[in-house]
Amino acid sequence: MTGPEFVETSDTEAAFTALADETRIEIIRTLWAADGHEARFSELREAVGVRDSGRFNYHLEELLDQFVAKTDDGYELAEAGIWANGAIERGAYTMEGTLEPVTLEEPCRTCGEPRTLYYEGETVRIECESCPVKSEFTVPPSVFVDVDREQVPDTAGRYLRSMFQHLGNGFCWYCDGRIRRRVGPAADPDEEIPEDASVELxxxxxxxxxxxxxxRRCGATSSTGIGHALLDHPAVVGLFNEHDVGVDGRSVWRFAALDTDRARILERDPFRAAVTYEAETESLTLTVxxxxxVLEIDDSDA
Structure with a gap:
């Protein structure tokens, strides 16, 4: 039995060219706001604000069969149109923003010193004041719109958690293509120690x-600690639920395992690694x- 087959129905340049006009963008946004994402020709033209019926029809035709679909009652937003509107609302193309550094409440799990969150160029960067351990990830500006300053770290953490969940389900965060998952050491033993890093670290x-x-599709790469990657495993969720600590909707900072006391490589060949989660007096260790x-699950008193 052969698998499903898919072919490209239009080239990338043609697709983006179809969106390269303010009127067409407004058509997509107007359909998104309409009931059922659908409207009649006259209603759509009036809402977009184009008096010339012929000119409006030209722009509408440029969107048909890809971003807009024709129905018995008028026109509706196609799936590609919904995604295009989402990209606009996301702010990746139209918004930019920065914020003053925010000191995180939870200290660095590696050295115990304070950490600071920075946001610039659509990138969240978290750095420790005393050691070179840091993390970076992309967050679109729309995530922080109407968010109070003190809520920024938690909001960024919940956004990062949603990224891990998407990746954990086997799909690329950027293009929804299928991903490969691999576990290895955080540092390459064949590389020289960076000048700004301690031998111990x-x-x-x-x-x-x-x-x-x-x-496998777009070639994008992402990485995270094993503690984040397995946070949605049923055994882990069950452990925290037993202690009234819900995993869903929580920032990833609460559950990070960023040291070899909680996450460690056990064997190289065959490769084995383990991560331990703790909740009050109980602990849970997963071996992968x-x-x-997951190969083994061991629960015991912490």
Whole structure:
């Protein structure tokens, strides 16, 4: 039995060219706001604000069969049109913003010193004041619209968690293509120690398991600690639920495992790594292989 087959129905340049006009963008946004994302020709033209019927029809025709579909009652937004509107609302093309650095309430889990969150160029960067451990991830400006300053760290953490959930389900965060998941050391043993890194920290990174995600379609790569990658495993969710600590809707900072006391490489060949979660006096350890598939589950008192 053969799998499903898909072909490109139009080239990328043609698709983006169809959106390269203010009137067409307004058609998409107007249909999005309409009941059922659908409207009659006259209603749509009036809402968009184009008096010339012929000119309006020209722009509408440029969107048909890809971003807009013709129905018995008029026109409706196609799936590609919905995604295009989402990209506009996301602010990736039209918004930019910065904020003053925010000191995080939770200290660095590696050295215990304060950490600071920075946001610039659509990138959240979290740095420790005393050690080189840091994290970076992209967050569109729309995520922080109408968010109070003190809520920024938690909002960024929940956004990052949604990214891990998407990747954990096997799909690329950027293009929804299928991803490959691999676990390996956070540092390459064949590389020289960076000048600004301590020997002790570098040796710790050699034993710390990092999960890498590679998209088979667009080639995008992402990585995270094994503690984040397995946060939605049923055994982990069950542990925290037993102690009234819901995993859903919480910031990832609450559950990070960023040191070799909680996440560690056990074997190199065959590859084995383990991560331990703690809730009051109980602990749960998951052992995984090089594909991040869970091999063993061990629960005991912390």
């Amino acid at each position: 570098f040796e710790q990174l050699l034993e710390f398991p990092l999960v890498e995600y590679d998209c 292989d090089g594909n991040c598939d």
